[in-house]
Amino acid sequence: MTYIIAEPCINTKDTACVEVCPVDCIHPTREEPNFDEEELLYIDPDECIDCGACEPVCPPNAIFPEDELPEEWEDFIERNAAYYQ
């Protein structure tokens, strides 16, 4: 399992999740050169340890455990994973 960042992150991108992730698996961070290019942040499904720390700190509630992701945002599973391929 992994956590997924979905549509509400778009236009928010405040990086609150990056600050709390204990394994630094959310990118791009503000320090990375492509931060402005990406419309949202992504969770690396191979590195996420399912700790849940990011979910409650996200202002627009954009982060979900994969099995609780609303159906209309299911394509974000692939979008998160694709960023790391």
Ligand code: SF4
């Ligand atoms: S669930 Fe934990 S490990 Fe996974 S992205 Fe969120 S803070 Fe990072």
Ligand code: SF4
């Ligand atoms: S906390 Fe939520 S809105 Fe902010 S960058 Fe992370 S996923 Fe996006």
